[in-house]
Amino acid sequence: MSDPKPAPEKTSPTGGGASAPRAVLFSGARVFDGRSDELTAPTSVLIVDGKIVSVDGTEDAPSEAVTIDADGRTLTPGFIDAHAHVMLQPEVPVMANTDLAYHALYGASMAKLYLSRGYTTIRDTGGSTFSLKKAIDTGMTEGPRIYPSGPIISQTAGHGDFTPMSEPARLLGGHRDNMQRDGHLLVVDGVADMLQAVRYVLGRGASQIKLAVGGGCASDRDPLDITEFTAEEIEAAVKVAGDWNTYVATHVYNPTGIRRAVEAGVRTIEHGNLVDAKTLELMKDRGTWLCPQVIVYVQDPPGLAEVTKAKFAQAREGVDEMFKLTKQTGFDRIGFGSDIISAPDTLARINEEFVHRTKWFSPAEILRQATGNNGRLVALAGPRDPYPGTLGVIEPGALADVLLIDGDPLEDPSVLTDPERNLVVIVKDGQVAKNLLADGR
Template identity: 50%
Template sequence: MRTACRIAAKLFFFVLAAPGIAQEAGTLITGARIFDGVRSDLIEGQDVLIQDGMITAIGPDLDAPEGATVIDAQGRFLMPGFADMHAHLMFQMPFGIAFNADREYWAYVAATVAEQYLMQGFTTVRDVGGNSFSLKRAIDEGILVGPRVYPSGPMISQSSGHSDHRTDANEPGSLVFEPSIPMKYFHVAVADGRDEVLKTVREVLRRRASQIKISVGGGTGSFADPLDTTQYTEDEIRAAVEAAEDWNTYVTAHVYNSDGIIRAVENGVKSIEHGNLMSEEAMRVMMEHDAWLSPQVIVYTFHPAGYNDEQKAKHDEAYDGINQMFTMAKELGFENIVFGTDVITSPEMIKRANEEFVLRTEWFDNAEILRQATSKSAELLALSGPRNPYPGALGVIAEGAHADILLIDGNPLEDMSVMTEYEERFDLIMKGGVIYKNEL
């Protein structure tokens, strides 16, 4: 029956030539048990009214406006849509294919990945490396189906850094700079020295980036930089931060090791991506500066397609540091932690991204994880200030918040495995008041 409903819904969408079904008179959801994104206990006996893409009222026995759609949740679990704070919409091909594909192929793959994210309950992603500006625009305009996108544009690093994907076959940059394919397509950028960093950051802001992403340490996916390396001088980091702050937004930084974390945070970086190998000193510096940690687990449970032996070894080294990082965070009471996956090179692995919820239960209770994926992530997204492409409350079920809502057949506060069964259990997926899936 569910399969038949899904097929009928897809045919209905196709006939309308629309990515989702907008309820012009509004939607009233009744009979749900509500996780509001903040509290650990569920709210019962409250209806949720959605109008013009926003939650306009929450209360008992609300009246449905004339012509509104009424959905009886029948006791299902209602919660905000998820945010993946470390997504790469544009990097979902094995390296061998990506480095031999044109821009159009990259875009076609990304379009399918964006829709897949939404159908797994991710109503928002922070894209932290990739030329996703036009993809975001196409989604916002209703041309394509996908989540809200907070684009960073190309991740920026120094020569030999995490964004430098030149191989040994490339000429040295001192002779002639041959850009890698990702650099050519503006998915990554290489900039050295204050002047180049300033110019590159400003170019990315010109494309309407929500935040800026730089690399201050080695990476597992790049060819030339071990994880222990510290990248960018203090002056170069400050240049990126100053340019971003002039536009009233912030800088997030890729880095695994303590030296890079401390240098980045002490020079104004607001968010650390990964951080797997950090020391207690580095975490305390983050806490002192009210910085955020954007970690991931699932990406380290597999080797991305196309990795060589050196990349695999770095990947495994990063995986080995996760337990210490999360254990230390719990011991120190560090709570500025958000949810992300960092899945790359494989649309098939994107389909398993929800396993991140289950993997985190080794260190966090279920309510903590749900907050990381909703209200905590929204707090970090809000640091983009006036560069926020979707002003207003996200990640919460509250009056005045964006109507990004899931109805789940099951209770992830009790059993997190229901998150991995999204095809069967996610009965309603709504973004901005638009229904993209409804099996009730």
């Protein structure tokens, strides 16, 4: 018996298993383009060979085009989660007691879940996603485009150090924990180790680098007020990333750590819940992005230690002040992320993030954060961008990731919380991944 042939390589990322028409024509769609405050009047949008060709009906559709009558429904760009962890969804004890093969199978199922919720792109900010990305891009499995960071790079006793307390320090002959062994985390100390780590991760195919430069909620040893990595260590990471023509993203809550990171040249602050006005002004002046999350703080994950609960409460309280400060300072480089870890049930409800943010932002602002803003954010990868082109907008020449929504999310974002019913068509890379209308519904 001959060996089975491997899945064929494809020249563009697809969802695998989706139908693949060369052209798709939406007629009668009210378009949110990723930048505006309002929907257009009913119009036509033509997609050919994975790109948006026209948004006004002036271009003739090829005779073989699949025509979808939107009938006044809302057409938006595909959503982008700019702070995802697709490989880190099993519960922590399960992650610690299974191997990378299990993590990959679990991650593949989570990638399908992301796509079903309308996320045609994710920026993965920590986890061994390189093989999953390749499997999606070559059509082996379904899922969103992935901008991989690879392992979160942390210092000893930092946010990414989950070495068991019973394990001696590596200085004394201790070993790396399973999360490091499997490529989800990487613990380094000193400039020389940082240089090696960043070069290694970029060489694996990372589109950007992720550092932990402050305490974290889910890690027991580092309170939110502490600052991690010296300025010299962060600058070393930024220098190597710059040499590779990409950037560094940093996990950090407190203003001291945020300032150290911004002054070192990082481009995005992940979380930032405890930021103060002075630090936010510095970010504004330097053109730094803020990528916050709400859903992950709404309620405590189950099984938390008391010290971890206290940190979640601190972060939860900080969200309100952080968003008030963005309004007061006119800070608008705001992304849209989830940071859901070890909580697949929460990931299934990820679109509740759109509703949670209405406390501070208009629905149009929130949709821009999840589309046009995040499209600009992921493009910071420059030449390391695995999907050259424009994402997060509906305009001629943009990559063809779009959603047809039954309802108007600019009036009522809660329509997005029922994706099985209200996300009637999902198109990724010009291919129809879901079409309820074809079933007569």
